[in-house]
Each structure stands twice: as structure tokens, then as C-alpha cells.
Amino acid sequence: MQENKVLLQSNSIEKFGKEMDRIENSLPSRINADPKNVEKGLAKLVLTLVELVRKLMEKQAMRRLEGGSLTDEEIERLGETLMKLENKMQELKEIFGLKDEELNLNLGPLGDLI
Amino acid sequence: MTKCIYAIIDSEHILDIDIKGIDGYPVYIVAYKNISAAVSDINKDSLKVTAEKALVYEEVIECLMADYTLLPMRFGEPVKDDNDIIEILKQHYDEFTLNLTQVKGKLEYGLKALWDIKNNKFETDVKDLSKVDEPKEGSCYKKYLLDKLKEHKANEAVIKRSEQIIESINKPLADLSFLSKLKKMTTPKLVLDAVYLVEKEKKEIFVQKAEELKATNGELDFLLTGPWPPFNFAGNYNLKNGSAN
Numbered sequence: 001m002q003e004n005k006v007l008l009q010s011n012s013i014e015k016f017g018k019e020m021d022r023i024e025n026s027l028p029s030r031i032n033a034d035p036k037n038v039e040k041g042l043a044k045l046v047l048t049l050v051e052l053v054r055k056l057m058e059k060q061a062m063r064r065l066e067g068g069s070l071t072d073e074e075i076e077r078l079g080e081t082l083m084k085l086e087n088k089m090q091e092l093k094e095i096f097g098l099k100d101e102e103l104n105l106n107l108g109p110l111g112d113l114i
Numbered sequence: 115m116t117k118c119i120y121a122i123i124d125s126e127h128i129l130d131i132d133i134k135g136i137d138g139y140p141v142y143i144v145a146y147k148n149i150s151a152a153v154s155d156i157n158k159d160s161l162k163v164t165a166e167k168a169l170v171y172e173e174v175i176e177c178l179m180a181d182y183t184l185l186p187m188r189f190g191e192p193v194k195d196d197n198d199i200i201e202i203l204k205q206h207y208d209e210f211t212l213n214l215t216q217v218k219g220k221l222e223y224g225l226k227a228l229w230d231i232k233n234n235k236f237e238t239d240v241k242d243l244s245k246v247d248e249p250k251e252g253s254c255y256k257k258y259l260l261d262k263l264k265e266h267k268a269n270e271a272v273i274k275r276s277e278q279i280i281e282s283i284n285k286p287l288a289d290l291s292f293l294s295k296l297k298k299m300t301t302p303k304l305v306l307d308a309v310y311l312v313e314k315e316k317k318e319i320f321v322q323k324a325e326e327l328k329a330t331n332g333e334l335d336f337l338l339t340g341p342w343p344p345f346n347f348a349g350n351y352n353l354k355n356g357s358a359n
Contacts, residue, residue: 007223007321008328008338016226016337019304062266065259072256079255082262 043096047089048103052114054085117193118156120174121184121343122203124214126150133177136160136170141178144196146203149210152178153199156192163190175343183218185210185348206351213349220292220311222347223340225324227283227306229333231272273299279334280306283327290320295346305334309346317341 006013061078064070070078093100105113118136126145133141135154143150152174160167171189178184193199203210280298283306288294291310300307312320321338328336 005339005342006337007340008324008336010328010337011228011335013337015228015335019226019228019301022301023304058262059266061259062263065263075259076253076255079253079257079259083255083258 040096040098043092044098044102045105047092047096047098048105048113051089051103054082054089055114057085058082115155115195116158116161117153117195117199118161118189119187119191119193119199119202120152120154120171121178121182121186122210122214123150123152123178123182123184124148124218125182131177131181133174135174136167141174144199144203146200147207149203149207149214151187151199151203152184153193153196158192161190161192179343183214184343185213185217186343186345187348187351202351209349209351213347216293217311217344217347220313220344221317221341222344223310223312223320223338224342225283225287225306225308225310225339226304226337227279227331228303228335228337229276229279229305230303276305279331283331283334284308286323286327287320290316290323293347311344311347312341 061082064078065075093103103114120135120141123143125143126148127143129141129143129152135141135156137155137157137160139155141152141154143152154174168189175184175186193202276299280296284294284296287308287310288296291312293311295309297307299305310320324336324338328334328338
């Protein structure tokens with residue numbers, strides 16, 4: 001290239017390069033149709049959907065908590081349900097060797113599901 | 115021999131510059147009406163993207179950009195021969211001419227801004243906004259829920275702060291641009307990743323405004339680059355089955 005393309009720079013280029021690498025590593029790679037991976041792929045899909053529902057439930061619970069519409073008993077029950085759900089999800093992720101950041105679906109122009 | 119299309123240019127005349135493309139093959143044009151495709155032969159095994167080939171590809175486009183208005187094409191999409199290229203030009207003629215008109219006399223600039231949420235200023239804002247009264251009594255379930263509420267409020271504070279930052283930086287630059295595209299928080303640190311299509315005569319004022327924004331947002335790391343060929347404003351064309359998207 002015939003000219004320097006960097007017009008303004010606050011910090012080292014490497015810092016920005018690191019973030020671009022993070023984006024590239026999170027992009028969906030080609031589907032691996034290896035039979036051994038089918039089970040993991042299916043688990044990933046199912047757990048992604050469960051995680052979506054769990055997060056929506058959590059968000060709804062936060063709204064109700066902030067709104068002050070819950071009794072102490074309801075807070076206890078809600079806390080117990082969400083905590084056990086999160087713990088169960090953690091167990092399932094460990095069983096299938098899945099990381100938190102893997103539980104997502106890229107919807108193209110619409111962005112990521114979660 | 116496979117062909118590689120580098121760009122669509124707004125001219126039907128033979129190139130008066132000598133450019134070597136990937137694998138050292140000369141770049142030439144295939145014309146249809148008043149537009150052309152700038153192409154070269156390419157070895158089939160060269161279609162796989164490597165850093166070296168991407169650089170050569172970019173240099174060809176930069177050379178062309180000096181003399182022509184152009185729409186850069188995606189690297190790595192092979193075309194069989196010149197007849198196929200003419201078919202592509204025929205099929206997409208209207209979109210190509212429209213997009214060429216859109217990018218004529220303009221250049222693309224890219225801006226990335228990083229923030230560090232652990233930076234003291236931000237962390238204080240987030241801590242203030244996410245305060246929750248500690249429970250006086252209750253089981254671990256109540257504490258769990260209240261911890262979740264703290265986390266939720268902290269996330270909302272981060273989102274709110276990021277929206278303020280993005281608006282304060284993007285709006286003045288977008289106002290100086292013909293077109294712009296913005297991605298927000300693509301990573302926890304990359305708060306803004308934007309591209310701007312700027313008229314050539316507004317280049318100085320655009321860069322000056324970016325400098326001002328950098329000076330007034332000292333807690334952010336800025337990277338402004340350009341001018342680039344209009345990669346992000348060229349449109350998307352599926353050259354295999356002839357459909358544009």
C-alpha cells in the first residue's frame with residue numbers, strides 16, 4: 001500500500017488486533033459433519049435454547065424484583081428455581097464439554113441469538 | 115484457467131496502468147456498456163485466502179482506486195472465463211451502476227474505539243448504579259437473587275454508558291458522511307466499530323472532527339484508518355448463481 005492508512009491512533013495496533021481476533025474466533029466455522037460431533041452439536045443447540053429461556057426468565061425476575069411486586073416467599077421460591085436451573089445448566093455444559101460462549105446462534109444480519 | 119474479479123469500475127476503456135495481480139498475472143478489463151470488471155487469470159489453488167494473497171488483492175484495488183470509481187469484489191470467488199464475466203455484468207448492471215454512482219467521489223474510513231470497563235471512571239459509574247440493599251435475613255436463595263439483581267443493574271449501567279459514548283462519537287462523524295455503518299459492542303472492549311463513506315472534499319474536516327472526539331474522550335482508545343476502497347458500501351453480489359443480495 002502506497003500510503004500510511006493509520007490517521008489517528010491512541011494505543012498500540014496490537015490492542016485492536018487482539019479484539020479483532022476475538023471476533024474472528026467467535027465466528028461460526030464450517031459445520032463438522034463428523035458422526036462423533038453430532039451428539040455434541042445437538043446438545044449445543046438444545047442447551048442454547050434452554051439458556052435463552054433461562055436468561056429471559058432471569059430478566060423477567062429482575063423486573064419483578066425491581067418493581068417491588070414480590071413477597072418474601074416469592075423471592076425465596078424464585079431464587080431457588082433460578083439457582084437450581086443455573087446449576088443444572090452448568091452440569092450439562094460440563095457433561096458435553098461446552099463453554100458459556102459456545103451457547104449462542106448467529107442469526108446473520110439479525111446478530112447473535114443471545 | 116480460472117479468472118478472479120477484483121472490482122467493477124466505471125469505465126469501458128482499456129486500463130492505461132500496468133498492474134500485476136495474484137500469481138503475477140496482468141490485470142485487464144472486461145467491458146459491458148459503460149462499466150467493466152477488472153480481472154486477471156488466477157491459478158485454481160490460489161483461490162484459498164492467505165494474508166499474502168489478500169495483500170496483493172488489496173494493492174490491485176488500491177491502484178485502480180487512484181484512477182477509477184470502483185466497487186471492490188469479494189476475494190476468492192472464481193469465475194470461469196470472460197463470457198461468464200460479461201454475463202455477471204449484464205445481470206447486475208443496474209445494481210453496479212447505481213452503487214458506482216453512490217460511491218463516486220467518496221472514500222471509506224474506519225473507526226474503532228476501545229474502552230476498558232475496569233477503568234476507574236467507568237467502574238465507579240457502574241458501582242453507583244448497581245447498588246442493591248443487602249438482605250438483613252433470608253436464605254441463600256434470596257441472596258442469590260439479589261446478587262443477580264446487582265449483576266443485572268451493572269450490565270444495564272454498562273449498556274447505558276456504552277450507548278451514550280457511541281452516540282457522542284458516531285453522530286458527529288455520521289453527520290459529516292454520505293453513509294455510515296455501525297456495530298456496537300462487538301466484544302466487551304470494542305465499544306464502537308464503524309465505517310463511514312465520506313466525500314473527498316470533506317476528508318480534512320472529517321479527520322479533524324475525529325481528532326476532536328479523541329481529545330474529548332481520553333478514556334477511550336481510538337483507531338481511525340483510511341482512506342480505503344469502499345469495501346463496506348459496494349453491495350453484496352453472489353457471482354455464482356447470479357443473484358445479488
